[in-house]
Amino acid sequence: MNTIRYIIQKEFKQIFRNKAMLPIIFAMPMIQLIILANAATFEVKNIKFSYVDHDKTSFARELVDKFNASTYFDVVSNFSSAKAAKLAMQAGKVDVILEIPPYFERNLLKDKKANLSVTINAIDGAAAGVENVYINQIVQQFNQNAKIKLMLADGGVAKAQKITTIPSFWYNETLNYKTFMVPGILVLLVTMITLFLSGMNIVREKEIGTLEQINVTPIKKYQFIIGKLFPFLILGLVLLTVGLVIAKLLFQIPIVGSITLMYGYTIVYILVILGIGLFISNFTDTQQQAMFIAWFFMVIFILMSGLFTPVESMPKWAQILTEFNPIKYFVQVMRMVMLKGAGLQDIYPQIFKTLVYALVMNGLAAWSYKKVT
Amino acid sequence: MKRFIGFIRKEFYHILRDRRSLFILFGMPIVQVMLFGFAITNEINNVDIAVLDHSKDATTKEIINKISSSKYFSVKQFINNEATIEKAFEKGEIKAVLNFEPDFSKKLVAEKQATVQILTDATDPNTANTISNYTSAILQKYQQDLNTDVRIQYQIAPQTRMAYNPELKSVFMFVPGVMTIILMLVSAMMTSISITREKEMGTMEILLVSPLKPFQVIIGKVVPYVFLSVINAIIIILLSIFVFKMPVQGSLFLLGVESILFIINALSLGILISTVSATQQTAMMVSLMGLMLPVILLSGFIFPISSMPLPLQAISNIIPAKWFIIVLKGIMLKGVGLAYLWKESLILVGMTLFFIAVSVKKYKIRLE
Numbered sequence: 068m069n070t071i072r073y074i075i076q077k078e079f080k081q082i083f084r085n086k087a088m089l090p091i092i093f094a095m096p097m098i099q100l101i102i103l104a105n106a107a108t109f110e111v112k113n114i115k116f117s118y119v120d121h122d123k124t125s126f127a128r129e130l131v132d133k134f135n136a137s138t139y140f141d142v143v144s145n146f147s148s149a150k151a152a153k154l155a156m157q158a159g160k161v162d163v164i165l166e167i168p169p170y171f172e173r174n175l176l177k178d179k180k181a182n183l184s185v186t187i188n189a190i191d192g193a194a195a196g197v198e199n200v201y202i203n204q205i206v207q208q209f210n211q212n213a214k215i216k217l218m219l220a221d222g223g224v225a226k227a228q229k230i231t232t233i234p235s236f237w238y239n240e241t242l243n244y245k246t247f248m249v250p251g252i253l254v255l256l257v258t259m260i261t262l263f264l265s266g267m268n269i270v271r272e273k274e275i276g277t278l279e280q281i282n283v284t285p286i287k288k289y290q291f292i293i294g295k296l297f298p299f300l301i302l303g304l305v306l307l308t309v310g311l312v313i314a315k316l317l318f319q320i321p322i323v324g325s326i327t328l329m330y331g332y333t334i335v336y337i338l339v340i341l342g343i344g345l346f347i348s349n350f351t352d353t354q355q356q357a358m359f360i361a362w363f364f365m366v367i368f369i370l371m372s373g374l375f376t377p378v379e380s381m382p383k384w385a386q387i388l389t390e391f392n393p394i395k396y397f398v399q400v401m402r403m404v405m406l407k408g409a410g411l412q413d414i415y416p417q418i419f420k421t422l423v424y425a426l427v428m429n430g431l432a433a434w435s436y437k438k439v440t
Numbered sequence: 441m442k443r444f445i446g447f448i449r450k451e452f453y454h455i456l457r458d459r460r461s462l463f464i465l466f467g468m469p470i471v472q473v474m475l476f477g478f479a480i481t482n483e484i485n486n487v488d489i490a491v492l493d494h495s496k497d498a499t500t501k502e503i504i505n506k507i508s509s510s511k512y513f514s515v516k517q518f519i520n521n522e523a524t525i526e527k528a529f530e531k532g533e534i535k536a537v538l539n540f541e542p543d544f545s546k547k548l549v550a551e552k553q554a555t556v557q558i559l560t561d562a563t564d565p566n567t568a569n570t571i572s573n574y575t576s577a578i579l580q581k582y583q584q585d586l587n588t589d590v591r592i593q594y595q596i597a598p599q600t601r602m603a604y605n606p607e608l609k610s611v612f613m614f615v616p617g618v619m620t621i622i623l624m625l626v627s628a629m630m631t632s633i634s635i636t637r638e639k640e641m642g643t644m645e646i647l648l649v650s651p652l653k654p655f656q657v658i659i660g661k662v663v664p665y666v667f668l669s670v671i672n673a674i675i676i677i678l679l680s681i682f683v684f685k686m687p688v689q690g691s692l693f694l695l696g697v698e699s700i701l702f703i704i705n706a707l708s709l710g711i712l713i714s715t716v717s718a719t720q721q722t723a724m725m726v727s728l729m730g731l732m733l734p735v736i737l738l739s740g741f742i743f744p745i746s747s748m749p750l751p752l753q754a755i756s757n758i759i760p761a762k763w764f765i766i767v768l769k770g771i772m773l774k775g776v777g778l779a780y781l782w783k784e785s786l787i788l789v790g791m792t793l794f795f796i797a798v799s800v801k802k803y804k805i806r807l808e
Contacts, residue, residue, distance in 0.1 A: 087722045091729060099733050102752070106737045109566040110747050156603065158780050159766070183598040190773050192608030193483060194744055199600055200573050206598050207580075230548070230583045231555045234572040236562035237529060244565055252733070259729055267721055351460070355633045358724045359464040362625065365732070366472060375742050376480050377567055379487060385479035399532065406563045409530045 070286055074294025078268075082298060092264070092302065093309075096256035100249070100310055104318060107248040107375070111197045116140040117161040119152050122171035126213075130167065130183075133209050139201050153186075162188045163198060175213070238406050245318050250401040251374040253310040258394055259365060261303045261337055265344025266361040268295060269436070270351050292433050296341045303337040304330065324404035328411060332400050335421050339393045342428025349435040368394040396421050447652060447660040454634075455664055465630075469622045469672050470679065476618045477684045481610040484570045489536040490517035490528060499545035503556075506582055507538070512574050529561045536560040536571045548586075604773045615680045616768035617741030620761045622676065623699070624706045624735055625727070627669045631710030632723040635661055640719050654803060662707050669703040680772075689775025698771065698781075701788050702764040708795035709760070715802040735761045763787050 083089065116134055120127050134140045143161055146152040152164045164186040175181040185202055189195035239246050272278035281291065307330070314320040344361070351357040370376075371385065372394040378386060389395050396417045403409035411418075456462065489507075493500050508515040516534055519525065528534050539557035541547070548554040558575050560568035605612045635658070638644040647657050677695065680686040688695060710727065717723040737743060738752065739761035745753055756762050763784040770776045770784075778785065 085719070085721070087718060088725065091722065091725045095729055099729075102755070103733055103737045106748050106752050106756075107743055108747050109743065111744065113746050115746070157774050157776050159770070185598050185600045186603050187600060189602035189605040189608055190769055191613050191744060192602075192605055192610050193613075195602055195605070195608055196483075197570070197573070199602075200577065202600070203577075203598065229553045230579050231553060232558055232572075232576045232579055233555060234558045234560065234576075236560055236565075236568050236572075239562035239565055239568075242562055242565035242569055247563060247565055255733065259732070263725060263728055267724065271721065353458070353461075354720050354724065355630075355637070356458070356461050356464065358629065358633070358728065359461060359468070362629070362728060362732075363464065363468045363472070365728075366621070366625075367475060369732075369736070370476055370480055377484065377564070380481050380483050380485045381479045385475075388475075388479075402563050403530065403532060407530050407561075409532075413530050413532075 124172040126172040269348035323408035345432035627706035635714035690771035
């Protein structure tokens with residue numbers, strides 16, 4: 068027992084001795100949490116809208132005014148020709164071009180049918196889809212109003228059947244993205260710090276040559292592994308705590324669920340990450356290799372975690388791959404417990420899988436660490 | 441000059457000798473581009489939803505059929521009372537519930553109006569909002585079909601054209617982003633590590649007392665990585681063209697030049713990191729922790745910059761990746777040339793010069 072304590076003491080000393088690392092470990096993640104949580108939004112707003120009005124009637128102007136009044140669109144400019152508008156889109160100055168054809172009003176009055184042409188910069192396909200919905204809503208509404216006005220003038224309106232939809236957004240009525248993102252980004256930061264530090268740890272001793280010195284001491288394998296793991300576990304929990312405080316106080320994210328459950332799960336989770344880190348560390352010869360591998364998995368874990376893009380939309384084979392992604396479980400658990408107040412029985416599958424994962428990874432790490440060189 | 445070439449040769453040996461790193465260096469980007477190109481999408485498909493049908497009549501059945509036959513939704517559960525909704529949301533089994541009021545079709549005929557409630561789990565606001573929009577659109581369409589007997593009149597029909605990406609493929613958005621991340625991180629990390637390693641091992645001192653000039657040492661360190669990164673860039677561009685069918689509307693030559701410019705930019709950032717850090721550990725943590733999330737989040741790779749709060753839009757300007765992504769999309773998808781991209785290119789050149797200038801200033805040629 069004493070041996071483990073001494074190793075732990077040594078590890079802590081090494082962490083706190085390196086003055087250049089301290090701000091990177093403690094300050095950088097928190098600054099990133101505070102800044103980046105604001106960046107992660109899929110909301111589509113401030114759409115740069117422009118129009119080409121070939122009709123120049125009061126009707127056309129009214130339609131443009133509708134766009135002007137909408138909070139989603141910023142009316143940037145009015146172009147005299149479709150060509151000029153297209154050039155502006157190429158230069159990235161506008162996102163949407165509405166072209167009102169000549170005789171728009173006349174066609175609507177005479178033929179009772181008129182066309183509009185809309186061009187959307189669709190490089191960001193998802194945003195383009197949303198922009199299209201907004202545009203259609205505005206045009207529909209304008210159409211509805213025009214219809215009523217014109218039909219009244221015609222005399223007599225046959226009342227149409229109408230289905231009303233009432234959306235209701237649970238757990239996050241205002242559709243606040245920070246509520247969604249802060250727990251997720253916190254997860255990433257905790258994971259990155261613990262994975263990178265543990266991944267570099269043993270391989271660093273190898274590279275410097277101090278691992279051989281440890282190998283010739285009577286320290287047992289399990290003592291060594293526990294001694295290496297423990298400090299990073301503490302580090303991860305400290306980061307989680309600071310992050311939760313920031314989430315609560317600065318971002319006013321509701322913490323509905325049980326804090327104990329969150330910490331309990333986090334301990335199991337960090338063990339998984341540390342296991343992966345040590346495993347990488349044992350299998351590489353230089354810190355450079357270790358970091359490359361850690362980075363490779365980190366990018367994959369992050370982008371396939373369901374944090375930024377939904378897992379359900381991925382193809383089947385990719386969804387199966389995400390089963391091996393620990394970050395996915397952590398993100399799910401944090402969101403479920405923090406925001407929805409899910410209890411132990413709700414997150415039972417995640418806990419079980421993470422626990423198995425932790426056993427496997429640490430088993431592998433212990434197995435791959437050999438006391439001979 | 442001969443000495444310098446000898447030094448570069450030594451650097452190449454160093455890199456080529458380490459088979460494992462080399463394998464990772466080339467294998468990783470390929471795996472990542474393939475994986476992300478196919479897997480990541482922010483479209484909404486096959487969302488699991490539940491239905492709470494209080495009226496169970498012909499109309500609601502028809503609407504439910506319409507909804508479950510769309511590719512966006514799959515109806516997973518039929519529930520009987522409001523109380524079960526919360527449990528289902530907490531377990532995360534479903535993302536939304538459609539709640540039809542009692543006597544739906546009777547009301548629709550008699551009062552000409554009936555109500556559907558769309559309850560969504562808005563812990564993921566993006567999905568919630570999209571679900572709500574899509575269901576409304578489906579109901580709108582259904583309503584229009586209902587009313588065909590009422591004279592269609594005064595119809596304004598918008599014809600929408602999705603420019604540059606008619607099929608709304610997410611790949612077009614993500615491939616340039618993935619390419620940028622890989623080039624940025626690999627280049628910055630590799631240089632910073634290789635220079636700090638010499639420092640840590642003590643061999644930097646030997647290099648400093650050699651007849652090579654300090655800037656030759658640094659350039660010699662960087663040249664091999666320029667080669668490797670260019671090869672990486674070529675592989676990624678080939679993959680995006682042949683595997684993901686990304687068009688290259690603009691000039692391939694310009695694409696190459698801009699890629700090299702960005703690689704040099706990332707490498708000079710790596711040099712800068714290595715001059716301010718003493719150990720490999722610090723260098724790696726700065727280049728990984730410091731660059732990974734900002735590059736992913738603030739470059740416009742996943743999240744649109746124009747929707748961010750103003751201070752963050754300002755911060756995004758100092759992220760080189762942002763400008764390179766604009767350039768990539770411009771050349772590949774819009775087919776524009778330097779006439780449109782000169783500003784972005786100049787900014788990248790300027791940043792590169794800045795990184796180099798600061799590194800020169802900070803670079804210690806004396807022993808401590």
